[in-house]
Amino acid sequence: MRSRKRQRLWLVSLVFVLLGGAVALVLNAFEENIVFFRSPKDIAAGNTEVGRLIRIGGLVEDGSLKRTAGSSEVNFNITDGAATITVTYKGILPDLFREGQGIVAQGRLQSDGSFRAVEVLAKHDETYMPPEVAEALKKSGYWQDKDQKPVLKGNEK
């Protein structure tokens, strides 16, 4: 009986060591790797750290999309009605990226106040609005409820 208890003790301590290690890993990874969402308004307020990986979201401003001829770099503005920020991105924009659409961009704020995106996300449904963007737009009073309701469309997977 004693050895059964010993085995259990041994097991329980192993589990605790393992969980402790995992918690340490998780906390460490969380600190470095969590990506916060900021709206253009938040960034205009000026307390966003330059150089840290963040996500921003808003509507692509009409007429703001510029391609540089002979380069894969694009510039566009995104807005939440209250503030506007210029985004530069080198690469292929998502298939459904277009002006007036809600998008989310992941990247870093530059010291000149522009945003350099490493990833641009637009959802594969033209009436779809990323919820972060919808909320940011609501906060800035830019949100029109009509015809923004997500359509009844199937899910994948």
Place this chain on the structure above:
Amino acid sequence: MITEAGHFSLISAFILSAVQMSLPLYGAHKGELRYMELARTTAIAQFSLVLISFAALINAFVTSDFSVLNVVLNSHSDKPLLYRISGAWGNHEGSLLLWVLILTLFGAMVAIFGRNLPPQLRARTLAIQGMIAFGFIAFMLFTSNPFERVLVPPENGQGLNPLLQDPGLAFHPPFLYFGYVGLSISFSFAVAALIEGKVDAAWARWVRPWTLAAWCGLSIGIGLGSWWAYYELGWGGFWFWDPVENASFIPWLFATALLHSAIVVEKRDALKSWTILLAILAFSMSLLGTFLVRSGVLTSVHAFATDPERGVFILLLLIITIGGSLTLYTIRAPNLQPGGLFRPISREGGLLLNNLFLSVAALTVLLGTLYPLFLDVMDAGKVSVGPPYFNATFGPLMMPVLGAMVVGPLLSWKRGELLSVISALWFVGLAALGATAITLIYSGIEGILPAIGVGAAVWIIIGSLMELAYRAKLFRSSPHDTWRRLMQTPRSVYGMTIAHLGVGVLLAGIIGTTAFKTESVQNMNIGDSVSVSNYTFTLDRVEALKGPNYIAERAVFIIKEGANLIASINAERRRYPVERDMTTEAGIHSTWRGDLYAVIGEGNRATGWTTRLYKNPLTPWIWFGTIIMAIGGMVSLTDRRLRIGAPAKRKGFSSSAPRAVAGAK
């Protein structure tokens, strides 16, 4: 008419499931065989009814019956036949029907093949299965009915999301669901065992094949989804730690752990309550996955706008199933007979280590997936948790598992000797170290993690084969004797070797693709050349093209290595007029050494096109590794012991006799 028949069948199946979940349970309690046997009849009948229902839905899609709302929303008469059929499960309602179809299929299989199960256990297992069916059919009938009609049928449908019009994704849901739902059987067996208060080797032997089958399905399903993401999303990657991917990966991790711990229950009668817990957790995570994907709480590449009402319903199902089973577990598990003792250095010890690490790794993935949701609910800001988090937590936690994978099978049960294992594996370790060193020289010191990964892959691939060679006494005995030993080795051992080999191949592919890829993004015009690593990609021409239900712009790239022509690949951008949607089709040239991969973005002759070019070393190994793993599972399934069912336990043979290093498996 056929649609109404399908609807009626589904309602009948619902009523039958109410019978299946109640009377057999009562019968098992009172010992009345008549009521217990009802479980088998209802399980088989229920499957037939759901099958009719499913066939009716497929029929509506194939014949493009636009008086059915679901067909209107998700199909179009221009679609190719394959996608008209797969459109039936490419949407919320239809995929639920597929879910229930597979659920009842498993129930019927237990009823048919479970002849040698004790009647009580069988009745209880099927009753639990009936409860799950009851919940899900209710969910369908009340919130997501696939057979709903429209009063004025439109002339044509709205089409299927073009991303889903793809062979990889047409078969992804059936496999994935086979895995998700297959775990329900392990769950039902676990709950039934808790009700009976008895878990023994025979129980483990009954549960294992079901878990194994589900695991194979889940592996293939995840693999197909990843393959699809690789060539269809055009991001050059195969795994994004997207919440929806995690939703299928977490159950897979628990199922893998369950697969291994059930062996310990079967062979050594130990780890019983842990195994029960894993069976509950594995299916709970499948349900959680369904909830995350279906309720719309997640927004990802996969989850589109959904209905909150449905979310609440699934959440309720989730709480009842998980809460109920875990409550039962806390009440009953302490009463289970304690199992046998073993030393830390033993086969059981190795399997336990594998289990603990796999479960903890699964929990860290779960945490990273749920944390943003949790913050959102608490209104504490919006965050996202991306690949760096998962790489930093999941990666290190997997290393001990990868190490133990090779050592464990060589240890004997109960009390193993590390010394004899070292003598068998020293040169495998040397080969792994050598591979690590060579990679380090090639990639420099910052490549230390990938180099360790390469070493681990070599360790697993050679080590798995070594285990078989050791068992067969290759070169230590006569060729005749080795051959005889190989012939006598049970299929489950071959299954293990093959599956472990698959993990090694998969790991090699993952390391190659993530750590050693070369990527180049630029603007190109016709005739422009770009070099990617040692290859030159030339944009030869861009042409317009008409598909069955799309129009496309196709870019043709000529790839050369030095002066040698390697391949010509086509990258497309497709526009689907009906769905008003675009998709990207990557152009890929695959060899066993890796992929050359090209994507074209927006552009025209005046400005040129944005292109993304990749050299992805060893990517096909990812798909082959997954297939090899699944084949390993299937080979193991054909093991005589599992096929014939439960032979009477031979006393003193499988349980207590100390055996040679490799032990009888």
